[in-house]
Amino acid sequence: MPAIVGAFSLFLLVGSALLDPGEAEFPGPRFVPVIVGGTGLVLAVLLAVGVLRSPEPVDDPTAGTYRTYSDFAALAWVTGGFLAFALLLPYLGWILAGALVFWCTAHGFGSRRPLFDVLVALFLSSLIYLVFGTALGLNLPSGILGGGF
């Protein structure tokens, strides 16, 4: 976490330095980002020192069974599924892409009936397409099922 804060603060500071302020007067567009970025950097250092001095052990009831605190396989399924959904949405269309992300998440959460899940996923994404896309008029892509892209 200190790394994220630090990196983001650096991004703000570097971006401010490269920014062309134009002919704006004193508290120009750089003013606030520099303050925020500077504070962030200080905080990141303080937090990092805190973590190094006293690494907080998490009380994990299942310690010993798994090597890491977080379940990275499950995380990978969910994030991967979502990324695929985002990138493939214009091509696959809402129904297929939506079913995909639902299935991946369900799988990541430890569902043991992959084929049945496919049916549930397709049913749910079609239902959403009907309710939101058709009835409420949201512009959901139809993708290859609609034959148009």
Add this chain to the structure above:
Amino acid sequence: METLDLLMQGFAGALTPMNLMWVVIGCLLGTAVGVLPGLGSSMAVALLLPMTFALDPTAAFILFAGVYFGGLFGDSTMAILLNTPGQASAIASTFEGHRMANAGRAPQALATAAIGAFIGGMISSVLVVFVSPSLVEFSSMFGPEEFFALAMFAFIATASVVSDNVLKGLASLVLGLGITVVGVDSVSGVERFTLGLPELFEGISLVTVTVAVLALGEVLYIASRVRRDREDLQVRKAGRGFLSRQEFLEAAPAWGRGTVIGLPFGVIPAGGAEIPTFISYDVERRLDRRRKKPKFGTGAIRGLAAPEAAGNATTGMAMGALLALGLPISATAAIMLAALQQYGLQPGPLLFEQSADLVWALLASFFIAMVVLLAINLPFAQLWSKLLLIPKHYLYGGITLFCGLGIYATAASVFDLVLLLIIGIIGFVMRRYDYPLAPLMIGMVLGPLAETSLRDALLASVGDPVTLVTGWITWVIYALLLLVVGASAWGALRKRTQRDV
């Protein structure tokens, strides 16, 4: 009397069959999401926010009011039945409420909570109706200096009060503030931190951040733990909620005290309803200790009644502060503010003049939402617990799908979906390492206000920082800020020496 007339007009606007339907749908949806374990009212609002954009503003906000209060009701229902509060403001209710449920008094506990929430919400709504015109008048005295002071107050107070660790709170705030400076600068028109991506010219949408941090981050967090924690949720029976006359009389003073404690917190931007709920719980416990037979620890009805009333009183008042001052006091209120802005409405003094019909219809719908919620929560508690039977993997699969739907509905671009995922991962990391999310939301919402008012004030005074602390209003605000920070520091010190709850 003028206020009453306006309110009546508001009722006329809100009581059309269509709008009434939206209130009921909102209450049902809000309760349904709030009831699901681990999901609170802010999650309900965040998930449903994008869906409301298909409606006209009045209907959307009426729906929202229902979802918001419904989420709070659902939260406390689950806190009592299963000891799983959806968010911090329901934690105080679990202490005695869950014990009542374990002792076989679940229906009574649910009824106590529902009535308490109803009383707190009703009284605060009445107050909001009569106080907000004066709040509006008061806030017209605000210049950039005052708004900057107010924003600083909100920042520091949330960052220091909400988290146990001030550094973590501030770090979360910095992330929120940093996100707001991306995009075209509103004062000078210079484009900042966009990396040349045209999608970022308009900045990062608050809706995207909200859904990413609150909903997707939560899904990722649960995913990272779901196969590790084995907590078997038991569904307990909860029948019709009846209070005996004696129980009612016992709870009544606690409802009153809770409401009184909750009300003032609605206008103080210090992180929402969790603080007043804990304070009122603490007050009841102290009072209880003085009685002949202390009941706390065995399912004391007062220990449940007071926090529930306090929580809803704060929430109701917060809506008033949000509309009149444009000041969100909690993450959920921040989302509501985002929704208003999405419709091109800027909360604050002008809102009451320019969109009077909308504001009063919204206020009227608070009352309707309270009544509807009482009606659907007293008899249906048993039904709500059935929602727990949805298998977890389908539940979270559906939530992920809805996150995608919501963002795609607002932006219709793949770019925003990828952004959603990236910020969602950051939200997950924050949750994993116990960073509070509220400061991020508040920073994100009030960041632009703070920046523009700071720069306006400095431009007007040709760079003289003394201008920021002139005028009695700024003095009062900064004095209050010192008070809040002092109190939370004192509280932190005390917590180290005495651990009770």
